[in-house]
Amino acid sequence: MPILIGAGVVLVGVVVWLAAWVVRLRRQLRGRERQFRDLDEYGRRDMLTGLANRAELWRELKKAMRAGEDRCAYLLDLDGFKWVNDTIGHPTGDRVLCTVANRLRATVEAGALVARLGGDEFMVLDVPGGCFADAVASVFDRPVSEYDGVPVSLGASVGRVWLNDYRSVTGLMSAVDAALYQAKDRTDRHGDARRGRVIVHDALGRHREGQRV
Incomplete structure (x- = not known):
């Protein structure tokens, strides 16, 4: 029984860690998407006036x-x-x-x-x-x-x-x-x-x- 309880605790810990990792990964991906959008916008815009380049x-x-x-x-x-x-x-x-x-x-x-x-x-x-x-x-x-x-x-x-x-x-x-x-x-x-x-x-x-x- 103690072994099962210990395994359950470990499993819960793994699940929590995986959930936190997924959250961090999603944040990183959103950040990368923003960077790519900014780079794309930079490549299309005149930096002084904001017009198309x-x-x-x-x-x-x-x-x-x-x-x-x-x-x-x-x-x-x-x-x-x-x-x-x-x-x-x-x-x-x-x-x-x-x-x-x-x-x-x-x-x-x-x-x-x-x-x-x-x-x-x-x-x-x-x-x-x-x-x-x-x-x-x-x-x-x-x-x-x-x-x-x-x-x-x-x-x-x-x-x-x-x-x-x-x-x-x-x-x-x-x-x-x-x-x-x-x-x-x-x-x-x-x-x-x-x-x-x-x-x-x-x-x-x-x-x-x-x-x-």
Whole structure:
């Protein structure tokens, strides 16, 4: 009888130990899952602005092109940003980038993707039938910072392409980059780029301009 009681005590101890071990294992697994999710998020997000990064944009462009979605992509370059960095400083420049990122996020329609490619370049993958071209001027219609009590405004040069016109993301990016520089050339010829001017130029050669009132 004492032997049976002793065996029972040992068995209970083993069961308790196993239960505690399972609990610890589950906690470790949950921790690992969180780490993997964080790593995945890190690989998809721009660390300064929280927007999608270049890799995530590339994936989404490929997915949309494979699906044959009728969508436009917009490549934006901030006009006047170098002056902010050089004159006011890089910390202010970072805050300006975050301000622009937040305004872009608030401007696009649900389902659109906003990404930061690096520096002061952003890209918007609009929804099918979206109207970002009509809304982009509102991102720059008010100051983004101030310097010595004077409001500082930026403008933007924007290249636009239609996904269905291209067979590869590489070709699309080359075309939208060329369209952006056509818009940038018009901005340079107009001058006074920091006053809220937005110029959109597409890969077919058309352009449109918006000026802050």
